[in-house]
Amino acid sequence: MATVGEVLPEAEALTWRPRVDAARLRQQGRLWTLSAAFHVLPFGVAAVLLMWVQPLALPVALACLAHAWVIPELYAQRGANVLRPRARADDGAEQRSVGLLGDLVDHDARELHARTGVVIEPSGLGAWIVGEAGAVLLHGRRGRAYCYCIKVDPRHPAAGELPSGDRIAHLLLALRGDEQGFATVANLSFAGARWRLRRRLRQELRPALDAAALRLDRASTATR
Amino acid sequence: MSRLIRMDHTGHSTVAAWTADDPAAVDAAVEAFRAELDRGYLAMITAGPGQAEQVRELPVDADLVILRLPIAGG
Numbered sequence: 001m002a003t004v005g006e007v008l009p010e011a012e013a014l015t016w017r018p019r020v021d022a023a024r025l026r027q028q029g030r031l032w033t034l035s036a037a038f039h040v041l042p043f044g045v046a047a048v049l050l051m052w053v054q055p056l057a058l059p060v061a062l063a064c065l066a067h068a069w070v071i072p073e074l075y076a077q078r079g080a081n082v083l084r085p086r087a088r089a090d091d092g093a094e095q096r097s098v099g100l101l102g103d104l105v106d107h108d109a110r111e112l113h114a115r116t117g118v119v120i121e122p123s124g125l126g127a128w129i130v131g132e133a134g135a136v137l138l139h140g141r142r143g144r145a146y147c148y149c150i151k152v153d154p155r156h157p158a159a160g161e162l163p164s165g166d167r168i169a170h171l172l173l174a175l176r177g178d179e180q181g182f183a184t185v186a187n188l189s190f191a192g193a194r195w196r197l198r199r200r201l202r203q204e205l206r207p208a209l210d211a212a213a214l215r216l217d218r219a220s221t222a223t224r
Numbered sequence: 225m226s227r228l229i230r231m232d233h234t235g236h237s238t239v240a241a242w243t244a245d246d247p248a249a250v251d252a253a254v255e256a257f258r259a260e261l262d263r264g265y266l267a268m269i270t271a272g273p274g275q276a277e278q279v280r281e282l283p284v285d286a287d288l289v290i291l292r293l294p295i296a297g298g
Contacts, residue, residue, distance in 0.1 A: 096235020149298030161233035
């Protein structure tokens with residue numbers, strides 16, 4: 001049997017992208033924090049200065065504070081959108097695809113998928129939540145959330161017709177084949193605090209985030 | 225009975241089925257496998273819990289070979 005090896009072919013093609021490992025994740029996380037600070041701090045400082053110079057400028061200062069609050073929320077919303085469910089195929093195709101996906105995961109993951117529509121996958125880098133057109137990785141001691149846009153390549157003619165279970169199964173198999181390659185191919189849409197992402201997630205998806213966080217906590221406790 | 229399945233708009237389709245002791249079925253499966261790879265599919269087998277492996281040739285002894293499409297950043 002000829003196996004291709006551990007590198008995802010899709011990642012191999014992206015020669016200009018550094019491969020995502022734990023160090024790269026930490027670096028990306030720090031850059032996101034820095035970027036958020038650069039977006040938020042000027043508005044906060046402006047609000048304080050305005051109030052100091054002219055208290056009558058209160059409405060403008062409040063508008064500045066609103067900007068400082070809304071910018072990180074918009075980023076978190078962009079991250080939460082990666083797990084948003086997509087349009088459904090016909091019932092028969094949906095059932096068959098979910099059946100196949102169920103064969104690939106364990107009982108707990110099947111049960112969680114039935115409730116939330118996403119699948120949890122523990123891994124070397126942390127714990128993944130895999131959706132239909134994206135995935136969230138919880139990584140590190142504090143379980144920072146990395147939200148990735150990734151999906152079946154839309155340039156392939158058959159890509160648009162897939163039912164939900166197949167879309168997830170595609171991502172799951174690629175992730176299991178080469179986790180770092182998977183994260184390299186994916187586009188990072190948000191990296192930040194788990195609580196911030198949780199607030200922006202749809203209600204039905206929050207148990208998946210909690211379950212992934214629990215898996216991550218258990219794994220880190222076991223390695224201590 | 226081993227199966228080669230392709231994830232598609234129907235959920236999934238069985239492209240080929242074979243047993244290792246049936247050379248004609250194996251040949252047909254190998255041919256179907258290559259045709260799907262030529263169409264741009266990638267073949268995966270599970271390699272233990274939480275692990276998968278991509279294959280370029282049909283692993284005749286595998287129970288299940290799954291054909292997936294390439295993925296891309298959104």
